[in-house]
Structures are given as C-alpha cells and as structure tokens.
Amino acid sequence: MENSVLGQLFDLVAAFDKAGLRPIICGGLGIYLSLHGRRKELPSRTTNDIDLMLTNQQVLDSATRKTIAEIITGDLDYGVCKDGRYFMFEKGQQKLDILTQPVDGVEIDGFRAKLVKSRLHAYVTPEAVFIEEDLRKISLSELFPDNDGAKGLTVDVPSPTNLLILKLFAFNDRDSGSRQDDDKAHAHAFDIYIIVASANLGDYREGAEFLVRHGNSDIIQKARSIVKDKFSSADSAGWLRVLETSSFFPNLNIQQRRQKLIEAKARLVRWFS
Numbered sequence: 031m032e033n034s035v036l037g038q039l040f041d042l043v044a045a046f047d048k049a050g051l052r053p054i055i056c057g058g059l060g061i062y063l064s065l066h067g068r069r070k071e072l073p074s075r076t077t078n079d080i081d082l083m084l085t086n087q088q089v090l091d092s093a094t095r096k097t098i099a100e101i102i103t104g105d106l107d108y109g110v111c112k113d114g115r116y117f118m119f120e121k122g123q124q125k126l127d128i129l130t131q132p133v134d135g136v137e138i139d140g141f142r143a144k145l146v147k148s149r150l151h152a153y154v155t156p157e158a159v160f161i162e163e164d165l166r167k168i169s170l171s172e173l174f175p176d177n178d179g180a181k182g183l184t185v186d187v188p189s190p191t192n193l194l195i196l197k198l199f200a201f202n203d204r205d206s207g208s209r210q211d212d213d214k215a216h217a218h219a220f221d222i223y224i225i226v227a228s229a230n231l232g233d234y235r236e237g238a239e240f241l242v243r244h245g246n247s248d249i250i251q252k253a254r255s256i257v258k259d260k261f262s263s264a265d266s267a268g269w270l271r272v273l274e275t276s277s278f279f280p281n282l283n284i285q286q287r288r289q290k291l292i293e294a295k296a297r298l299v300r301w302f303s
Contacts, residue, residue, distance in 0.1 A: 057081030079125030164189035191237035
C-alpha cells in the first residue's frame with residue numbers, strides 16, 4: 031500500500047479521534063487493513079482513495095453530521111470533486127468518498143443522503159445494511175510503529191464477509207450494463223480474490239454464522255445470486271476479470287494462475303452456499 035494513502039488515513043483517523051469518533055474504512059484500503067500481516071505472498075493492488083462509511087447513528091445525529099463535515103472540509107481541507115459534489119472529495123492526488131448505510135430520517139435524493147446542505151452528502155449503499163456487525167478494530171500503531179502519535183488511534187474495518195458483500199455488489203454494478211467500467215470491474219474482482227484467498231477458518235466460521243442470521247435478507251440473497259452467476263466456475267465472468275489483471279501472479283504460467291482461481295472459486299462458493 032502506498033505511503034501517501036496511509037498518511038491520508040492517519041490524518042483522517044486522528045481528526046475523527048479528536049471528535050470522539052472512529053471511522054469505518056471500506057474499499058481497497060479497508061481490505062488492506064483487514065488483512066494486514068496475512069499471506070504476504072498474495073498479489074495486491076494500490077489505491078489512492080479512501081472509502082469512508084458512515085453509520086446510521088452518525089447520520090441521524092445532526093451534530094455529528096456537522097462535525098464530520100467540518101473535519102473533512104475544514105480540518106483536513108478537502109475540496110469537492112466536480113463530478114461527485116459533496117460525496118466525493120479530493121486533496122491533490124488524494125481521494126475521499128463518503129458512503130452511508132441505508133437510512134431513514136434524512137433527505138434522500140436518488141442515491142444521495144443530504145447530510146449537511148451544500149457541504150456533505152453520502153452515497154447510500156444498501157448492501158452495507160449489516161456493516162456494523164463483526165467489525166474489526168485496527169490499531170494504527172501496527173501501521174506506524176515508529177510514530178508515537180499513532181498510539182491509541184484505532185480504525186474500524188468491515189468483516190471479511192461484509193467486505194465480500196460490498197465487493198460482489200460493486201463488481202456486479204461495473205461488470206455490465208449502463209454503469210459498466212472495465213477498470214473498476216477488474217479491481218473489484220481482484221479484491222474479491224484477495225479477500226477469499228487471505229481468509230482463515232475463523233473468518234469463514236464467522237461468515238457462516240452471519241449468513242445464517244441474515245439468510246432471508248434480500249441483500250444476502252442477491253449476493254448469493256452474484257456468486258452463482260459470476261463466480262461459480264473458473265471460467266465465470268468474475269474470475270476471468272481477475273485472470274486478465276496484469277498484477278495477478280505475473281510470474282506464474284496460465285495453468286498455475288487458473289489453479290489459483292479454481293481454489294478461490296471453491297472457497298467463495300462454499301462461503302455463500
């Protein structure tokens with residue numbers, strides 16, 4: 031992971047901590063944090079953006095909404111992206127996207143939750159409905175062992191199962207249709223591979239219990255449908271996207287790379303069966 035995005039994360043967590051808040055980080059950086067220290071032989075991808083997920087509790091409290099808006103646009107001095115006004119921010123090459131769980135009680139316009147008028151919106155993410163279950167708390171002192179300022183700073187990341195759900199929906203959204211984006215589809219598929227290949231038995235058992243709790247949810251049913259349609263064989267669309275990625279074990283031959291995908295496919299199918 032690039033030092034620039036980790037520095038960006040440090041500043042964000044420190045600013046939230048001063049306000050008595052702890053951010054939930056999703057996306058590629060969330061995956062990196064969740065799996066930090068595991069399976070170092072796995073390929074990885076870089077990212078220059080942070081996906082910040084807001085919770086129902088944060089969104090429904092007007093004072094907290096205003097505090098978060100001040101942190102982002104004031105303390106951290108992010109500017110608004112023209113093509114993502116008030117839910118996508120930038121500072122130089124750094125990107126910050128604001129997401130939220132589905133929420134009632136604030137103004138919703140299409141996919142936008144309007145949290146602070148003309149200052150802070152959030153992209154409503156229905157598949158994040160269970161995002162607060164089985165959160166992983168990550169200490170920044172593990173990432174910045176030589177930085178005394180990191181002591182006591184923590185950040186939350188979703189469980190591997192919730193990360194998989196987010197990425198399955200994201201891949202499905204970008205794989206085909208009106209929002210097709212090949213670069214993003216490749217990135218999301220690659221992230222799915224990394225999560226599955228890095229998971230341990232404890233992650234799988236935790237996920238099994240989670241899926242039993244929410245088996246009747248439309249979100250879980252949809253996630254299972256995406257696995258079946260796009261990841262149920264090594265020749266399915268999702269795994270072919272991974273195979274096409276230049277950073278996917280470039281030193282292995284095609285048969286060895288396909289074997290990696292066969293193993294990941296079996297894990298993912300068993301996870302959501």
